[in-house]
Amino acid sequence: MLTLAALLLANAFFVMAEYALVRARSTRLEEMERQGVRGAARARRMLRDPERYIATTQLGITMAGVGMGWVGEPAFAFLLDRVLGVPLRGLGETAARSLSALTAFVLVTFLAVVLSELVPKSLTLDNPERIAVRVARPLELLSRIGRPLVWLLERSAGLVARLLGASGSARRGASYSVQELKLLVEAAQRSGTLEDSERVMLHAVFDFGDLRVREVMVPRTEMVAVPASSTVDELIAIAIEHPYSKFPVYEGTSDQVIGIAHIKDLMRARHGPSQVAAVRGLMREALFVHESLRVQDLLARFRASRQHLAVVLDEFGGTAGLVTLEDLLEEIVGEVSDAFDRTPPLVKRLPDGSALVDGLMLIEEVNQVLGLHLEDSHYDTLAGYMLGRLGRVARLGDEVEGHGMRLRVEAMDGRRIARLSVRPGAPAESPQAPP
Incomplete structure (x- = not known):
């Protein structure tokens, strides 16, 4: 039983080491190194070549698992046969031993999964950097001892993979695409790590390179x-x-x-x-x-x-x-205003339920702010949408209806539509000239 307990602990150690290598952040370890935490520098070095140390942990997990099956099942089967042998004697000696062996297999599997897999994984995921600095020294030592065997296993695995068609060109430390980074930001915002304003700003940074x-x-x-x-x-x-x-x-x-x-x-x-x-x-x-x-x-x-x-x-x-x-x-x-800016708001809501909107406001923004569903493939602004619907140069007082609202030209700047009013209206779309 002492051997089984030692194998359970060894398996738990390798599981914790593997998850620590996968989940630990180099930036956090760098911060811990500046704070003088022992083992942080060694853990950072290990993250530069994680494949080598992960191979060591996988070898350790495999050997510990085989050992638990080899030592644990016969030991439990012997004990259970002693305990259950008399009650099950009526089933016959073969049936009693088979049932004892099956029960031993279930117990060993349960202990291995819970004590040396799930519990170590949960402890590591809670703070992978803390675990990484603690397992770094013994894992580095074990990696040196097992380097010849690890090298042989890696080369053998690479040969088999190439025979199966793998190119072997997988990038170490593969980078994230912009879309993946956006998903990470969304997840961080949902978990409370980022504020909504920070999420919006980071998305704007990701999209910045695509703007003209x-x-x-x-x-x-x-x-x-x-x-x-x-x-x-x-x-x-x-x-x-x-x-x-x-x-x-x-x-x-x-x-x-x-x-x-x-x-x-x-x-x-x-x-x-x-x-x-x-x-x-x-x-x-x-x-x-x-x-x-x-x-x-x-x-x-x-x-x-x-x-x-x-x-x-x-x-x-x-x-x-x-x-x-x-x-x-x-x-x-976002919008930056200084002490001398006197620009009126793009949207001004009125007591009667209507709104005054700047003609240069984007159709997409108008839809978001006012809950509308305007679409126009030829124009980007609300003024452009109005001109497209009119089919001519706008005049003060021009109106169009559609999409459950009514647009009216309220102010002109020369021949440009400066401001429009948006109010609930009929669903039919029909340009109207001013009286």
Whole structure:
């Protein structure tokens, strides 16, 4: 029985060591090493070559399991035969011994599974790093002792695997795909490890590399640009009216941006020794990028050029819009407002159940906020959806109905739809002209 107990403990040790190698995190062990925890450095080294040590644990588990069957079953069968032999004597000697052997097999299996498999696994999964630092030294010693046998078994297994068609090119420490990382983040949020805001931010980081400049830029119709012939006083008036520190400078039309005017340069021109009369004389060279450029590549250009604003060009070389470093940041952390921002909310709910919505709000966002189901494959914004439904240039007061709601143009900015009202309406879809 002492031999059986020793084999149970040995099996439990190898099970704990195997799960510790699989589940322990190198970052956590590194932190424990900095805290001076003994064995943490050795455990980290073992994680760099886990296959070697896992092979040792599997060999140990197999040998301990065989030993438990070899030693435990005959011992239990002998004891049970002594105990059950008399009551079962009426069944015959062969039947009594067979029943004793079967009972011994069940008992040994139960003890092996519970005491040397399930309990060690539960203890290890509760804190794999703590177990890893404790088993590291003896496991390393056993690995050295059993290295020849482990090497022979690994080579034999590799040969058989190749004969069965395995390529043998499995990557050590295989990396996760973006989708797998997102699933891990979702699981961490459900378990309470991450806040919902952290989950949203991490998802934004994962999606950041797929974004194009056209998806984050400010369109040309929303740009605040100044003519190159403007005076310094005129630029000061524009700067006071808008909460920006840089303004695109154009020649002729905003489709021909030729530079960027900085407020700092404006102040120097106004109060410095050299007097500059026109904006053309103080503007700086602009950074031009194509609208199809990936935002992560744009971020690299911002770093290299030490600029925080770029003019976006379309496929014809005209101005499509502009993009700033703040626009890129907002794709990760969400909307960033400073003390000078006076932008009205994109959605303003009214007491009568309707809502005022900014025309540039994305259809997807409108659906999420207001619980609608608008779809349009040709337009991204609510204003674009309205124009598509009307089939013409919008006018103040234009209305369309459909999808259980009614859209009405409430404000125009030139020919652009600035704001719309959304209210419950009829399900039929029919554009209506204003009275």
